[in-house]
Amino acid sequence: xxxxxxxxLRKTFRLYHERxxxxxxxxxxxxxxxxEDIHALKGISFSVxxxxxxxxxxxxxxxxxxxxxxxxxxxxxxGGRVIVNGRVSALLELGAGFHPDLTGIExxxxxxxxxxxxxxxxxxxxxxxxxxxxxxxxxxxxLRTYSSGMVLRxxxxxxxxxxxDILLVDEVLAVGDESFQHKCYAKVREFQxxxxxxxxxxHDLKAxxxxxxxxxxxxxxxxxADDGVESVLEAYVNESKETGASDGPx
Amino acid sequence: xQVRNEPKGLGMLKELAxxxxxxxxxxxxxIRDIRIRYKNSVLGFFWSLASPLVQVATITxxxxxxxxxxxxxxxxxxxxxxxxxxxxxxxxxxxSMSVLHHGGLVKKTYFPREALPVSIVLSNLVxxxxxxxxFFIYLLILGTPILITWLMLPVVVLIQLMLNLxxxxxxxxxxxFYEDVKYMVTVLLSLLFYLTPVIxxxxxxxxxxxxxxxxxxxxQLILKLFYINPLSMLMTAYRKILLPPFNTENIKDIPMDYRxxxxxxxxxxxxxxxxxxxxxxxxxxxxxxL
Numbered sequence: 001x002x003x004x005x006x007x008x009l010r011k012t013f014r015l016y017h018e019r020x021x022x023x024x025x026x027x028x029x030x031x032x033x034x035x036e037d038i039h040a041l042k043g044i045s046f047s048v049x050x051x052x053x054x055x056x057x058x059x060x061x062x063x064x065x066x067x068x069x070x071x072x073x074x075x076x077x078x079g080g081r082v083i084v085n086g087r088v089s090a091l092l093e094l095g096a097g098f099h100p101d102l103t104g105i106e107x108x109x110x111x112x113x114x115x116x117x118x119x120x121x122x123x124x125x126x127x128x129x130x131x132x133x134x135x136x137x138x139x140x141x142x143l144r145t146y147s148s149g150m151v152l153r154x155x156x157x158x159x160x161x162x163x164x165d166i167l168l169v170d171e172v173l174a175v176g177d178e179s180f181q182h183k184c185y186a187k188v189r190e191f192q193x194x195x196x197x198x199x200x201x202x203h204d205l206k207a208x209x210x211x212x213x214x215x216x217x218x219x220x221x222x223x224x225a226d227d228g229v230e231s232v233l234e235a236y237v238n239e240s241k242e243t244g245a246s247d248g249p250x
Numbered sequence: 251x252q253v254r255n256e257p258k259g260l261g262m263l264k265e266l267a268x269x270x271x272x273x274x275x276x277x278x279x280x281i282r283d284i285r286i287r288y289k290n291s292v293l294g295f296f297w298s299l300a301s302p303l304v305q306v307a308t309i310t311x312x313x314x315x316x317x318x319x320x321x322x323x324x325x326x327x328x329x330x331x332x333x334x335x336x337x338x339x340x341x342x343x344x345x346s347m348s349v350l351h352h353g354g355l356v357k358k359t360y361f362p363r364e365a366l367p368v369s370i371v372l373s374n375l376v377x378x379x380x381x382x383x384x385f386f387i388y389l390l391i392l393g394t395p396i397l398i399t400w401l402m403l404p405v406v407v408l409i410q411l412m413l414n415l416x417x418x419x420x421x422x423x424x425x426x427f428y429e430d431v432k433y434m435v436t437v438l439l440s441l442l443f444y445l446t447p448v449i450x451x452x453x454x455x456x457x458x459x460x461x462x463x464x465x466x467x468x469x470q471l472i473l474k475l476f477y478i479n480p481l482s483m484l485m486t487a488y489r490k491i492l493l494p495p496f497n498t499e500n501i502k503d504i505p506m507d508y509r510x511x512x513x514x515x516x517x518x519x520x521x522x523x524x525x526x527x528x529x530x531x532x533x534x535x536x537x538x539x540l
Contacts, residue, residue, distance in 0.1 A: 013538060069537070073255050073360035076534040082255040096358035101286050110282055113275040114361050 003050040003085055003166050003197040004071060010079035011041040011066050011221075040066040042221040043080065050086075050165075053188075053198040055212035055229065057205070057236055063221040064201040068092065068170050071199065086165025086197070089115055094155030094172045100144035104135055104154060107143055111158045125161050132183075133157035152176045153183075160187050167191060169200035185211065205233055262523075265530050269362045279369035284376060298377045299384060302329075302336050309449060320498040321451070323392055329385055330492050331448045331485040337378035338414055338481065339439055344370045345418030346425045346432050353540040363533035364526070367422040371414050378407075389492075399491040406487045406511070413480055413518035419525030426536050446482045451489065457501045477507065480521075483514040 016035045040063045048054050056064045069075045071082055072090035097114040098107045108129055112122045122129075130139055133153040138146065146154070153176070160167070167188075176184070188211055191198055202208055208215060208229060215232035217225040225232045260268070269276070288294040310325035321327060348366040349356060356363065382403075425431040447455070455461065455476060456469050464472075476482040487506060495503035 070255055073253070074356075074358065074537050076259070077255060077257055079257060081257075084253045084255075086251060088253070090359065093354070093358040097355050099282060099286065102282060106282070106285070110275075110278045113272070113278045114355070114359050116272065116275075116361075118274045119277075 001050050001085065002047045002083075003052070004048040004199065005083040006044060006046050006067075006071075006080070007083070008043050008045050008080035009041050009067070009070065009077050009082065010039070010043050011063070011070060011075065012078045013038045013040055013066075040221050041070075041077075044218075044221070044223050045080075046216065046223065046226055048197060048199060050197050051192075051195045053192055053211055053213045054200070055208040055215045056199065056201045056218060057203075057208060057215060057233070058218035058224075059240075061220075062218040064218050065092075065170055067218065068168055068199070068201055072168050084166060087116075087163075088166045088168060089159050089162055089164030090168040090170075091156070091159045091172050092168070092170045094159070095151050096155075098143055098151060098155065101142055103142055104130070104139035104146070107154065108139075108158055111155070112162060115159065115162050117162045121162075129154075129157045129161045132161065149176060149180060153180060156180075156184060156187075160191075164196070166197045166199070169198065171201055171203070205237070208233065259530060259534070262527060262530060265362065265364075266526075269364055269368070272362050272365060275361055276365050276369055276372070279365060280373045280376070283369060283373035287373075295377075295380065299381055302332055302381065306332055319454070320500065321496050323394065323493075326389060326392055326394060326493055327451055327489055327496075328449065329388065330489050331446075333378065333381045333385060334410060334484060334488050335443065335446070335448045336381070337374055337410065339443075340377075341371045341374045341414040342417050342421055342435060342439065344374065346421040346435050348418075348422045349426050349536055350429075350540070357537050357540055363536060364419070364529055367418040367529070368415065370422075371411070371418050374414075375407075375411060395494055397491070397494065402487075402491040405515075406484060406491060409480070409511070409515045409518050410484050412515075412522040413484070416518065416521030416523075416525035419522075419529040423529045423532050426539055427532075442481065446479070447476065447485050451501070452476060452482070452486045453501050453504050456504065459500070473504075477510040478513065478517075480514040480517045483510050487511050487514070 014035045015038050056067065058064050069092065070077050072088065072092060097111045108126065109119060109122055130136055135150060135154060138150065143151065188198060212229045215229045216223055217232050217236045225235050288297060291297060306325060306329050309328055313319060313324050345367040348370045352366055421431055421435055456473055461469060490506035497503055
């Protein structure tokens with residue numbers, strides 16, 4: 001079965017030049033165009049089968065994060081559609097919904113409800129979340145007393161413990177220390193073995209080789225290659241070398 | 251479970267159903283808002299009462315000793331409109347910043363965006379209800395009679411809730427695109443404070459000495475204008491249902507016309523529906539503009 005279908009997806013952002021953001025600016029620039037349209041995605045189509053692990057690679061500004069954002073329903077597409085079968089958990093930023101003045105426990109409930117999980121369901125998984133995040137001693141302390149690593153662990157623990165069918169990940173695995181990354185990849189493997197679908201964006205080509213079963217190369221909002229990991233990465237690395245892109249792969 | 255993301259939005263009822271599906275989030279946001287507000291203060295909830303209480307005490311003393319307008323227990327009439335006014339003012343002010351304050355959340359996660367302004371209004375509703383509780387204790391101390399019209403209170407609160415939500419939708423959405431809105435709201439609120447019968451009673455519009463110079467027809471018209479404004483009507487209604495009528499030498503009680511309360515209900519509902527439609531038509535642009 002298809003977990004995700006992307007049909008002729010287009011996204012145009014309106015970039016405002018000298019966006020004043022004030023009414024005065026609105027009045028002064030009345031009927032004058034002060035923006036240009038940025039075509040972040042130019043009509044792409046593909047589908048992801050359930051159980052696949054898809055890596056999306058490409059230069060900065062190629063539309064990777066936009067694509068993930070539309071799959072996560074943060075943005076509306078300009079044209080085309082995304083059809084998702086199953087529960088989605090999007091890790092576009094770890095701990096995006098955390099509040100520094102609330103305790104760890106309070107933040108778990110809040111963050112889980114942002115991901116669409118009820119109090120009862122969270123209650124059942126509370127122990128797992130806390131132990132995965134290794135925060136047993138700190139759950140009653142306000143989040144502002146946490147180290148950044150602790151916040152990352154908590155964010156990842158909540159997002160993965162809600163048991164999604166489809167996991168969307170944007171770069172976040174590249175942060176955190178060695179042992180945290182190790183733990184994250186172990187979790188990703190566990191997801192794979194349970195037949196979950198994972199779609200992730202990464203500049204870390206080693207990680208892509210290690211985990212992905214398929215790769216898509218996005219370039220200026222279009223799909224340049226969609227194939228097995230090795231062949232896509234080879235084409236991508238070759239071109240990056242030629243153009244000598246500063247933000248190229250490592 | 252199949253979820254689609256397409257250029258066209260859902261209808262208003264489906265958006266509402268989605269908000270209901272996310273009721274746990276709404277509840278958590280309300281709890282968070284209440285907790286955060288007093289998290290690091292020793293006296294907690296007391297602070298939400300302190301500000302209106304101090305203001306009312308000040309105004310009471312001034313009206314009792316300096317500007318005696320001759321209404322017994324004037325502090326009760328004052329407080330009776332002041333608490334709902336605070337509910338309105340805080341809902342609108344807090345809501346105007348609600349989406350902006352959650353920029354990080356809006357840019358990185360999916361959830362019905364209306365949860366932000368709605369939760370702000372609901373947490374202010376909680377404060378309002380607690381303040382009303384204190385107000386009833388105050389009424390018992392003053393010894394004002396218990397009235398059958400107290401039963402109307404939930405209806406009036408519900409109408410105000412709809413009005414507050416409707417305005418909250420407009421300001422929270424507009425403030426994302428034009429940050430002037432926040433300042434405009436502050437200015438308009440201080441103007442509105444004097445345009446609605448909060449520190450004065452509605453009857454004064456008709457009976458005040460200076461107003462007597464205006465022909466009767468026009469005074470009736472001005473009174474009607476006050477009744478048509480849902481906020482003025484609500485302030486009047488709170489007084490009429492919670493407190494006994496007063497009659498002094500110069501100011502006669504004008505009984506409440508329930509048709510105008512009905513009108514306020516209809517207007518508030520329309521503002522709510524309009525505000526929600528306005529918010530929905532723009533809420534998926536928030537992530538792009540923040």
